[in-house]
Amino acid sequence: MKLRCVVVGVLTAVMAASTAAQKTWTPPRTADGQPDLEGVWSNATITPLERPADLAAKAFFAPSEVAAYEKRVVENANVDRRRSDITADVGLAYNEAWWDRGTHVVKTLRTSLIVDPADGKIPALTAEGERRAAAVAEQRRLHPADGPEDRGLTERCILWPTAGPPMMPSAYNNNYQIFQGPGYVAIMVEMIHDVRIIPLDGRPHLPPNVRQWLGDSRGHWEGNTLVVETTNFTNKTRFRGSSEDLHLTERFTRTDPDTILYEYTVNDPATWTKPWTAQVTMTKSDSRVYEYACHEGNYGMVGMLEGARAEEKNSAKAGAK
Amino acid sequence: MLSLVALPAAAQATISRGPRTADGKPNLNGIWQVLTEANWDLQGHAAAAGPMVPLGAIGAMPPGQGVVEGEEIPYKPEALATKKANFANRLKLDPEVKCYLPGVPRATYMPFPFQIVQTPQFILISYEYANAARTIYMKDPGPAPVDSWMGQSVGHWEGDTLVVDVTGFNDQSWFDRAGDYHTDALHVVERYTLHGADTLMYEATIEDKNVFTKPWKISMPVYRRLEKNVQLMEFKCVEFVEELMYGQYRKKPANP
Amino acid sequence: MAKRFWIVTLIGAICLAAPPPKPANYVPPRTADGQPDIQGVWNNATLTPLERPAAMGSKAFLTPAEAAAFEKAAVDSNNRDRRGADAASDVAGAYNQAWFDRGSKVVPTLRTSLIVDPDDGRIPYSADGQKRMAAAAEYARTHALDSVEDLALADRCLLWATAGPPMLPGPYNSNYQIFQAPGYVAIAIEMIHDVRIIPLDRRPHLPGSVRQWLGDSRGHWEGNTLVVETTNFTDKSHFRGATANMRLTERFTRTDANTLTYDFTVDDPATFSKPWTASIPMTKAPGPIYEYACHEGNYAVPGILGGARKQEAAAK
Numbered sequence: 001m002k003l004r005c006v007v008v009g010v011l012t013a014v015m016a017a018s019t020a021a022q023k024t025w026t027p028p029r030t031a032d033g034q035p036d037l038e039g040v041w042s043n044a045t046i047t048p049l050e051r052p053a054d055l056a057a058k059a060f061f062a063p064s065e066v067a068a069y070e071k072r073v074v075e076n077a078n079v080d081r082r083r084s085d086i087t088a089d090v091g092l093a094y095n096e097a098w099w100d101r102g103t104h105v106v107k108t109l110r111t112s113l114i115v116d117p118a119d120g121k122i123p124a125l126t127a128e129g130e131r132r133a134a135a136v137a138e139q140r141r142l143h144p145a146d147g148p149e150d151r152g153l154t155e156r157c158i159l160w161p162t163a164g165p166p167m168m169p170s171a172y173n174n175n176y177q178i179f180q181g182p183g184y185v186a187i188m189v190e191m192i193h194d195v196r197i198i199p200l201d202g203r204p205h206l207p208p209n210v211r212q213w214l215g216d217s218r219g220h221w222e223g224n225t226l227v228v229e230t231t232n233f234t235n236k237t238r239f240r241g242s243s244e245d246l247h248l249t250e251r252f253t254r255t256d257p258d259t260i261l262y263e264y265t266v267n268d269p270a271t272w273t274k275p276w277t278a279q280v281t282m283t284k285s286d287s288r289v290y291e292y293a294c295h296e297g298n299y300g301m302v303g304m305l306e307g308a309r310a311e312e313k314n315s316a317k318a319g320a321k
Numbered sequence: 322m323l324s325l326v327a328l329p330a331a332a333q334a335t336i337s338r339g340p341r342t343a344d345g346k347p348n349l350n351g352i353w354q355v356l357t358e359a360n361w362d363l364q365g366h367a368a369a370a371g372p373m374v375p376l377g378a379i380g381a382m383p384p385g386q387g388v389v390e391g392e393e394i395p396y397k398p399e400a401l402a403t404k405k406a407n408f409a410n411r412l413k414l415d416p417e418v419k420c421y422l423p424g425v426p427r428a429t430y431m432p433f434p435f436q437i438v439q440t441p442q443f444i445l446i447s448y449e450y451a452n453a454a455r456t457i458y459m460k461d462p463g464p465a466p467v468d469s470w471m472g473q474s475v476g477h478w479e480g481d482t483l484v485v486d487v488t489g490f491n492d493q494s495w496f497d498r499a500g501d502y503h504t505d506a507l508h509v510v511e512r513y514t515l516h517g518a519d520t521l522m523y524e525a526t527i528e529d530k531n532v533f534t535k536p537w538k539i540s541m542p543v544y545r546r547l548e549k550n551v552q553l554m555e556f557k558c559v560e561f562v563e564e565l566m567y568g569q570y571r572k573k574p575a576n577p
Numbered sequence: 578m579a580k581r582f583w584i585v586t587l588i589g590a591i592c593l594a595a596p597p598p599k600p601a602n603y604v605p606p607r608t609a610d611g612q613p614d615i616q617g618v619w620n621n622a623t624l625t626p627l628e629r630p631a632a633m634g635s636k637a638f639l640t641p642a643e644a645a646a647f648e649k650a651a652v653d654s655n656n657r658d659r660r661g662a663d664a665a666s667d668v669a670g671a672y673n674q675a676w677f678d679r680g681s682k683v684v685p686t687l688r689t690s691l692i693v694d695p696d697d698g699r700i701p702y703s704a705d706g707q708k709r710m711a712a713a714a715e716y717a718r719t720h721a722l723d724s725v726e727d728l729a730l731a732d733r734c735l736l737w738a739t740a741g742p743p744m745l746p747g748p749y750n751s752n753y754q755i756f757q758a759p760g761y762v763a764i765a766i767e768m769i770h771d772v773r774i775i776p777l778d779r780r781p782h783l784p785g786s787v788r789q790w791l792g793d794s795r796g797h798w799e800g801n802t803l804v805v806e807t808t809n810f811t812d813k814s815h816f817r818g819a820t821a822n823m824r825l826t827e828r829f830t831r832t833d834a835n836t837l838t839y840d841f842t843v844d845d846p847a848t849f850s851k852p853w854t855a856s857i858p859m860t861k862a863p864g865p866i867y868e869y870a871c872h873e874g875n876y877a878v879p880g881i882l883g884g885a886r887k888q889e890a891a892a893k
Binding site: 342343344350416419420421422436438439440441442443445447452453454456462466467469470471493550552553554555557559560563566567568570571572 | 608609610616722723724725726733734735754756757758759761763765769770771772774776780781783787789790791865866867868870872873878879882883885886889
């Protein structure tokens with residue numbers, strides 16, 4: 001038991017200091033001397049962003065616990081949810097045939113993606129952050145489907161959490177392809193064929209009046225770690241409720257041939273009482289990135305809005321009786 | 322100076338791409354076009370929906386990093402209010418909608434090519450858009466005899482830079498589709514400098530004491546159109562706005 | 578109006594006059610790249626009409642005396658007091674030389690038409706051409722002001738006769754400025770700030786599917802004459818009834834320091850029984866060329882059409 005804790009403790013120390021420490025494994029270099037991050041990567045994982053309540057005191061899994069945990073989570077995701085009536089059936093019918101959340105915890109064996117704060121949970125909201133969140137929730141409650149603007153960004157085919165940034169694992173297609181050329185790192189995100197082209201030449205950000213869904217990114221290398229600073233978000237992107245003043249710092253370090261340690265720090269004093277940091281391990285994939293033509297096939301939006309309009313009509317008729 | 326020896330026909334027909342003209346000046350002859358989004362909005366701007374829903378993405382405003390040095394146009398406060406009102410009402414007010422002459426410097430950064438025909442005494446710039454045109458006088462003819470949309474252009478060389486002083490504007494044109502405007506006090510000074518054989522660096526300093534608190538400057542590269550046999554084509558858009566402007570006067574079919 | 582002048586002239590004419598002698602052989606200066614220099618501001622206003630008026634019969638040339646008399650009569654007539662009995666006819670007829678600039682001289686050759694071939698000085702319409710012209714006239718008669726498309730191209734601020742091509746003098750502003758640079762001749766036309774940029778490098782014309790109001794021009798030098806071939810016309814400009822397949826050949830020769838002789842040949846078998854040629858002298862002018870912002874100041878179209886609609890409403 002003690003030895004295991006020591007092993008885990010050492011592992012933690014090593015991983016936590018990943019940004020500063022020189023790894024024993026040295027990544028190869030691209031033609032222009034950048035540490036090589038190229039290839040197709042997946043960040044699918046069953047590890048949640050925040051530490052689950054029933055693991056509150058447990059920062060890491062012991063290696064022996066992992067297999068059982070993974071088995072339990074995967075089985076749960078595939079449980080037979082069919083009910084007696086068709087409506088509930090359609091609503092709940094999705095299982096792993098449709099999802100691809102992954103089957104493994106992160107390689108760090110942490111019980112949450114969040115590494116700081118130490119409790120593995122997003123820090124408290126500021127008063128303004130709470131106000132904003134409440135206003136958004138109220139808006140959603142009153143206007144669930146007046147128009148497309150009321151629906152989520154994924155349903156509108158505008159932005160997926162896999163793109164972010166930060167680039168969070170999601171329901172499926174957690175795939176990325178990284179390309180490097182002199183002075184640039186480009187990350188092609190499968191959903192929704194977003195490409196983050198990150199210049200490395202130290203140029204200034206876009207002017208503050210220019211706002212973008214994926215913000216505006218600038219990168220530089222610190223040793224073998226690519227550090228990317230992103231600003232200029234819109235006030236509609238709202239990562240976990242963030243404001244347009246979000247300042248995001250991401251760090252990419254290739255720790256072995258099949259792993260990139262992806263770490264991000266969220267800094268948004270208008271929303272959270274302190275910055276918070278999460279880590280996801282990205283695993284080399286031997287697959288390809290597919291075209292995700294979301295908007296071109298967006299029958300869902302039409303169905304939802306037409307359905308909402310039909311429901312309104314029905315309840316108006318019912319009320320008129 | 323002029324040769325009285327008849328040159329062979331081939332020599333007369335060769336389009337010169339040499340760096341200098343026969344009179345020793347930088348050779349600006351050719352067909353040029355900018356690649357910026359300045360015509361939508363001189364200032365940096367994110368992409369945005371357009372004013373016409375049926376046009377969808379075709380009518381949307383593309384993003385631009387901006388071409389204004391210092392990023393912001395120095396409007397007087399009351400003039401800024403006018404610019405905003407212009408923008409809110411741009412479908413009705415932007416002279417480009419009606420195929421009116423674009424003025425200077427907007428003619429330069431319309432998303433269409435223009436051709437420079439350079440002679441020692443005059444430099445002609447012919448714009449594909451609305452066949453707008455202007456003649457740059459290399460010898461100052463005196464004050465403009467009358468105000469006009471394209472102004473009166475007087476040019477001189479400062480080293481290898483063509484400096485063009487434009488005055489005599491009326492107050493009718495806009496600088497872009499975002500409502501940036503001027504009065505008849507407008508004064509523009511342009512600078513054209515070759516940057517390698519196929520690029521022009523273009524700058525324009527704009528002043529109008531009725532609208533801006535101080536002069537301000539835009540700059541952008543202009544690229545040579547290199548396609549084989551490239552030429553300006555006609556974009557006579559007056560015909561395309563007749564329904565918009567005169568459709569209300571169309572005779573209605575008789576009702577039985 | 579034309580008939581009256583020529584009858585006045587006919588009274589003074591007894592016999593055919595001989596054409597004046599050809600100008601002496603003039604060698605133009607050269608541009609830096611060796612082109613004969615035709616640059617500058619030119620004006621082609623003239624009192625000579627394109628076609629010989631019917632009343633002139635077979636008279637190809639005026640005598641100098643006839644020409645002088647004609648010129649005086651034309652200028653007097655243009656400036657006569659047209660004021661009518663009431664305000665309405667007054668406004669309709671009030672234009673005089675203060676508004677126009679038709680020129681004050683006939684062509685120096687004293688020919689009775691700008692057309693030099695055929696000999697009768699008239700456009701040689703084919704039977705088909707005449708039929709089409711008659712149909713167009715009939716349509717215009719019954720649909721004079723239904724919509725803007727029924728108005729003249731000049732009134733719509735789309736195209737003036739001074740631009741053409743061919744470039745015919747107009748009621749005013751018959752001004753042109755020519756620029757030459759290696760491999761190009763550019764003709765800036767005052768109305769309506771059209772610029773014809775003519776490449777000299779023997780490149781092919783635009784594809785047949787591309788049609789332009791001013792066609793598509795290609796030039797080359799033959800000795801001291803610039804020869805310009807123009808094709809790719811639209812089916813909307815109908816120069817004197819021609820179709821979109823019209824082929825135009827223009828020839829510019831600087832015949833003295835102040836004269837650019839401009840000849841053009843029109844070839845359209847669907848409209849004319851044979852090609853026909855005209856010659857107009859262009860005279861050096863002091864300039865400058867002014868901006869003719871036609872469309873921007875086009876109050877006439879809303880006035881004409883709005884007025885027509887009001888008349889119809891009043892008639893009901």
